[in-house]
Amino acid sequence: MIDFYKDEAMKTYPQLFLILALSLFSMEGLAFNALPNNLDSKAQIRALEILGYGSAAKLLDNPYPLGGNLGLELGLTTDFIPLDDLANLGNKTHDTGEFNYFTLTFGKGLYNNFDVFLYFTPPIQTENIQNFGVQIKWGLYQATSFPINFSLVGYFGGANFNNLINITTTGGDLIASVGIDNLALYFGVGRVRAKGVFLGAPVIAEGITASGSNEVQVIDDFHSLFGLNVNLERWFFALEFNRYADSIYSGKIGYRF
Secondary structure (H helix, E strand, C coil): CCCCCCHHHHHHHHHHHHHHHHHHHCCCCCCCCCCCCCCCHHHHHHHHHHHHCCCCCCCCCCCCCCCCCCCEEEEEEEEECCCCHHHHHCCCCCCCCCEEEEEEEEEEEEEEEEEEEEEEEECCCCCCCEEEEEEEEEEEEECCCCEEEEEEEEEEEEEECCCCCEEEEEEEEEEEEEEEECEEEEEEEEEEEEEEEEEECCCCCCCEEEECCEEEEEEEEEEEEEEEEEEEEEEEEEEEEECCCCEEEEEEEEEEE
C-alpha cells in the first residue's frame, strides 16, 4: 500500500493544484446563453427545481471534522446542472446538456467538532451566475471500534442567474460515512427549501415572467446524496451525486492545513 504521507511525489501536488485551478477558471464553465422567458407559475416552479436545488450547497468533503492545529481548508468546487428541461420552458431556448460553474470554498474548524464553510463564485469566471453561501457541519458521533461517523450539515445560500432569477436556499442533511485508509464513502438524506424571485418586464426589459410582473415561488423537498472522498496527504478529491427532482453531479479538489 502506498504511504501518501511519505511519498516524495506529494511535493508536486501544490503545483498541480495551481495548474488545475488556473485551467478551470480559464474554461469559464459551460454557460447557458439565455434563460427562457414567458414563464408562467408552473414553468417558474420547474425552473426553480432545476436552478434552486442545483445551486444549493453540497458537502463535497471528508465528513470527519477539520480539527488539527489550524483546522483550515481551501477548495475548488464544480457543479453540473442539467439544462434540457429548462430549455423547454416558456418560449424555449437552444441550450442543452449541462451548465457547469465553479466556486471557491474556505473552511475553518471550530470547537466541539463544528466546522464552518464559506463559498462563492469568483467574479472573473462568468456573469451568468453568482453563487455564495455558508455551510455548518457538526460531527455528532464517531465510533471508536469501527470507522463510521455521523454528521449534521446545515446551509444557507443565494444565487443569481442572468440578473433575472434571484434564489435563496436553506437546508439540512444527516450524513453517515465510512472511512477505509485514505478513502471515505458517505451517504445522506436531507431537506432543502428554495425561494425564487422571477423578474418581470417592468423591472428589467428582458423580464422572463408571463405576467410581466415580479413573481415569487417557494418549493421544498427531501433529497438523497452519495459521495466519495479520497485523501492524498493533506490534499483531497471529492465526488458527489445528489438526487433532487433532477440528478446533480459535483466535484471538488481541496487542501487541509
